[in-house]
Amino acid sequence: MSTGFLTPIDAFTVIDLIFMSMLVVVGIAIVRLKDLFAVVMLSGVYSLVSAAWFVSLDAVDVAFTEAAVGAGISTVLMLGAMLLTARQAAPSKPARHWVALIVVCATGAALLYATVDMPSFGDPLSAPNAYIGLEYLKRTGAETGVPNVVSAVLASYRGYDTFGETTVILTAGLGVILILGLGGPAIKRKKPAAKTKAAKADQSKILGAHHVVLRVVSKMMIPVIIIYGAYVQFHGDFGPGGGFQAGLIIASAIILYALIYGIDAAKEAVPPSLVRLGAALGVLIYGGVGVINLLLGGNFLEYNILNPTHPAHGQELGIMFVEIGVLVTVASVMLIIFYGFTSRQPDIKDKDW
Amino acid sequence: MIFATSLLLMASMALMLVRLLRGPQLYDRVLAVNSFGTKTILFLCVFAFLIGRSDAVDIALLYALMNFIATIAILKFFRYRALDVALSRTRRRGEAR
Amino acid sequence: MSDLLHILDILRPYVAGIALLSGGVIVLIGASGVLRLPDFYTRLHAAGVTDTLGTLLVLLGLILLSGFTLLSGKLALVGLFLLLTSPAATHAVANAAHKAGLKPRLGTIQNPSPDEAKGDAS
Amino acid sequence: MGYALSLTVAMAVLWLMLSGHYDSTLLLSLGAGSAIFASALAWRLHILDGETSPYHKLWRFFVYWPWLLWEVIKANIIVIRTILQPDMVLTPRMVRVKTMPKTDMGRALFANSITLTPGTVSVDLDADEVIVHAVLKELTGKEGFADMAARCARACGEKDPVK
Numbered sequence: 001m002s003t004g005f006l007t008p009i010d011a012f013t014v015i016d017l018i019f020m021s022m023l024v025v026v027g028i029a030i031v032r033l034k035d036l037f038a039v040v041m042l043s044g045v046y047s048l049v050s051a052a053w054f055v056s057l058d059a060v061d062v063a064f065t066e067a068a069v070g071a072g073i074s075t076v077l078m079l080g081a082m083l084l085t086a087r088q089a090a091p092s093k094p095a096r097h098w099v100a101l102i103v104v105c106a107t108g109a110a111l112l113y114a115t116v117d118m119p120s121f122g123d124p125l126s127a128p129n130a131y132i133g134l135e136y137l138k139r140t141g142a143e144t145g146v147p148n149v150v151s152a153v154l155a156s157y158r159g160y161d162t163f164g165e166t167t168v169i170l171t172a173g174l175g176v177i178l179i180l181g182l183g184g185p186a187i188k189r190k191k192p193a194a195k196t197k198a199a200k201a202d203q204s205k206i207l208g209a210h211h212v213v214l215r216v217v218s219k220m221m222i223p224v225i226i227i228y229g230a231y232v233q234f235h236g237d238f239g240p241g242g243g244f245q246a247g248l249i250i251a252s253a254i255i256l257y258a259l260i261y262g263i264d265a266a267k268e269a270v271p272p273s274l275v276r277l278g279a280a281l282g283v284l285i286y287g288g289v290g291v292i293n294l295l296l297g298g299n300f301l302e303y304n305i306l307n308p309t310h311p312a313h314g315q316e317l318g319i320m321f322v323e324i325g326v327l328v329t330v331a332s333v334m335l336i337i338f339y340g341f342t343s344r345q346p347d348i349k350d351k352d353w
Numbered sequence: 354m355i356f357a358t359s360l361l362l363m364a365s366m367a368l369m370l371v372r373l374l375r376g377p378q379l380y381d382r383v384l385a386v387n388s389f390g391t392k393t394i395l396f397l398c399v400f401a402f403l404i405g406r407s408d409a410v411d412i413a414l415l416y417a418l419m420n421f422i423a424t425i426a427i428l429k430f431f432r433y434r435a436l437d438v439a440l441s442r443t444r445r446r447g448e449a450r
Numbered sequence: 451m452s453d454l455l456h457i458l459d460i461l462r463p464y465v466a467g468i469a470l471l472s473g474g475v476i477v478l479i480g481a482s483g484v485l486r487l488p489d490f491y492t493r494l495h496a497a498g499v500t501d502t503l504g505t506l507l508v509l510l511g512l513i514l515l516s517g518f519t520l521l522s523g524k525l526a527l528v529g530l531f532l533l534l535t536s537p538a539a540t541h542a543v544a545n546a547a548h549k550a551g552l553k554p555r556l557g558t559i560q561n562p563s564p565d566e567a568k569g570d571a572s
Numbered sequence: 573m574g575y576a577l578s579l580t581v582a583m584a585v586l587w588l589m590l591s592g593h594y595d596s597t598l599l600l601s602l603g604a605g606s607a608i609f610a611s612a613l614a615w616r617l618h619i620l621d622g623e624t625s626p627y628h629k630l631w632r633f634f635v636y637w638p639w640l641l642w643e644v645i646k647a648n649i650i651v652i653r654t655i656l657q658p659d660m661v662l663t664p665r666m667v668r669v670k671t672m673p674k675t676d677m678g679r680a681l682f683a684n685s686i687t688l689t690p691g692t693v694s695v696d697l698d699a700d701e702v703i704v705h706a707v708l709k710e711l712t713g714k715e716g717f718a719d720m721a722a723r724c725a726r727a728c729g730e731k732d733p734v735k
Binding site: 476479480482483486487488489491492494495496498499501502503506520523524527533534537538540541544545548549554555556557558559560 | 586589590592641644645648651652655656659660661662663664665666683684685687688689690691692693694695696697703705707
């Protein structure tokens with residue numbers, strides 16, 4: 001941004017600036033609001049704006065991930081988390097921490113000073129654009145046969161990193177199991193939770209026409225979401241997408257089912273034991289591809305060896321299997337988190353509501 | 354023309370943001386987020402033509418498919434104070450339609 | 451016959467532009483309605499204007515621009531899913547508000563000033 | 573079985589609409605596999621019925637949709653004109669609509685059609701009535717709702733639609 005203010009402003013800069021100011025407004029509002037529900041709503045908007053902004057920055061893959069997380073799952077999980085806590089942020093005491101203020105101001109000033117040395121937006125001579133980026137762009141086509149450079153870099157050149165990330169996701173799932181548990185297979189509660197009057201009234205006629213609109217529309221959408229997830233999974237080679245996004249989308253379809261038919265029905269169809277197995281299995285598939293490469297005489301995650309006559313085809317095949325591993329882990333862990341958050345009976349007193 | 358449309362859509366996104374911040378009811382905020390989502394979907398479609406990359410339409414499609422999942426969760430949150438209650442029951446084999 | 455098709459092809463971008471712009475204006479009108487109308491239930495209707503006619507016109511314009519391609523198929527799918535899910539979402543919000551006992555303002559309202567319903571009761 | 577077949581075919585068509593790669597056997601077979609997977613999952617979730625897979629009677633909807641589109645445009649013009657008036661006059665009210673299609677599918681279509689035409693929103697839905705919030709009183713004509721309900725019932729293939 002060193003000369004950013006002097007360059008003529010074009011149409012895209014206007015769009016970027018509008019989005020950035022929207023993000024700032026939403027960010028300040030999130031910090032200032034005490035009502036946690038409003039904060040959840042605002043974070044949904046934050047996700048929408050940043051997805052649109054990422055598209056305008058030409059980072060379509062990042063935008064796609066943001067959309068897959070922000071469209072459904074994050075709001076559902078945040079509401080689930082809120083049910084386990086309170087609806088209002090605890091009032092903080094109005095105190096003045098002068099030292100903290102000085103530290104924050106100094107850090108901010110240092111960061112601002114550091115931006116002077118950063119390459120301006122889209123500078124062709126900056127380090128990432130000049131050396132390694134160009135190299136990737138030049139080589140992926142011939143070496144991996146995958147048109148989408150981002151997918152090739154993610155699954156092949158940086159295969160180790162992605163393996164690590166998948167393991168991190170598994171670890172997150174394990175953490176949720178340890179803290180919240182999975183609630184076991186379709187716990188038989190004495191009586192389904194009916195806390196409010198409306199809920200009690202509804203339960204007597206749950207088979208009635210009450211939520212017929214939501215039920216009919218959701219039923220129609222579930223297979224469509226699954227197919228879209230599969231499309232995202234297998235077309236990650238050509239456009240934005242891949243295992244991470246597809247895993248989120250497929251988990252969303254199951255979460256939608258759980259929202260309509262209740263968590264017990266979902267646990268019957270997709271039991272927690274299966275989900276637990278899936279989380280580990282995905283990492284095993286990923287690592288297994290690497291081990292097969294080792295056994296065939298190559299390096300760990302060196303997919304070329306899978307097809308000695310056509311190394312590029314080997315790459316394509318390896319990337320496909322690795323992405324399936326990512327899909328299985330991500331989808332399973334999302335469901336672990338969802339089951340963990342919703343299987344606990346929230347304990348909210350009426351006066352806190 | 355396309356650019357003008359995308360500016361119009363961004364202006365309406367900003368108006369939705371005002372409604373979101375002003376409230377006053379929580380339901381107004383939900384409504385504002387919902388409407389903001391629709392406008393973002395339209396913006397992404399228009400923007401795909403502006404930058405000449407059709408990938409943005411895929412993102413719009415993703416939002417169109419999944420944006421209402423959050424709304425259902427919000428309904429359950431308000432009405433039942435729990436996400437695990439069933440809104441409906443599946444029909445098992447042999448049960449009357 | 452081929453002349454007619456040719457003329458239609460020349461007119462296409464103009465029709466698309468008109469559809470796009472009017473769609474954008476209608477979305478903006480809907481958004482301003484959401485700001486101006488007096489209470490939650492009436493605002494739902496203004497949001498509905500965006501969700502239906504605005505969406506249809508913008509997507510129609512884009513489909514006309516792209517012609518008969520895969521992209522226009524995807525745009526049609528976006529429209530289809532939006533028209534399927536957005537009324538369901540609107541119904542869900544309205545239902546939640548109604549069941550929670552949020553009373554609508556009924557009768558005749560003239561020159562409403564927005565945000566008359568004070569307080570963040572839920 | 574018929575539902576499974578129609579769902580699989582519909583999902584395969586959807587895949588082809590999304591994919592755009594028709595020359596790769598691998599992708600086509602993956603598409604077929606995904607369509608079968610979606611149907612199998614629907615079966616596993618116990619939702620494999622006429623509501624999840626209404627695709628084999630889609631042709632009936634093609635009669636309904638153009639009519640609905642016209643209604644939507646008309647209602648839009650009314651609401652936009654109201655919003656744009658500098659001195660807005662609103663006559664909001666809640667009405668109970670008693671005429672209802674008999675199947676769940678028809679009821680859902682009816683409620684969604686009401687919401688889709690601006691100016692009216694279906695607020696609550698019971699076995700035999702919808703509660704509708706309307707922003708203008710001229711949008712709450714009984715005949716209009718009855719007509720729409722009958723058309724919805726016909727679109728969902730009910731033998732003797734509501735009178």
